[in-house]
Amino acid sequence: MSDVVSVVFRREDIRRRIEEIGRTITGDYEGRAPVLISVLKGGSVFLGDLIREVSLPLSIDYMALSRYGGAAESMGRVRIVKDLDQDIGDRDVIVVEDIVDTGLTLSYLISVLESRGPASVEVCALLDKSARRIAPLEIRYRGFECPDVFVVGYGLDFQERYRNVPDILAVHNLPALVEDPDLLLPYLPGEERSVASGG
Ligand code: IMP
């Protein structure tokens, strides 16, 4: 562990938690065929692992959103950059997100989805940074409560990098990472030994 970064959620714990969530969703949606919608790009890693733990005839779809400026200034208004391929009318929708932070993006997305007449809309988020919530939001399926620090890995990026880090890292010194964006290279797949040995 360094003073810049530490592992907050290990890959084994992430895997176990996703198995549990998958079993719960399988039970809750018995006899139905939900559509799991991931918000690109962060949620795609979680979605890929989650669907292989859900024993239902589900389908998946993707949506890409772009915020007008930062979260606060945009007040959650987002532009749809890529829309769904399928009609969600009368479908059971599960929105799969990597992390819910202010909740502004997701609450906007939910209102868009609900306007299309689905049978139901629920949220499944791997991480819940509830300390930063601005828009109240019900998260039906939650992986972990997330500390109020910048996190990277397992789909979450720093400047579009490190989505392929298998563990989730907490960045305690963001200016140091901005100064040297290569600092997290030892956490990439297959580099674990150099982390363990402190190198
Ligand atoms: P919000 O809930 O509208 O504030 O936005 C949530 C989105 O911001 C997430 O889907 C992530 O893409 C991104 N995000 C929020 N917190 C973090 C973080 O700690 N690390 C990386 N991305 C984050």
Ligand code: MG
């Ligand atoms: Mg995201």
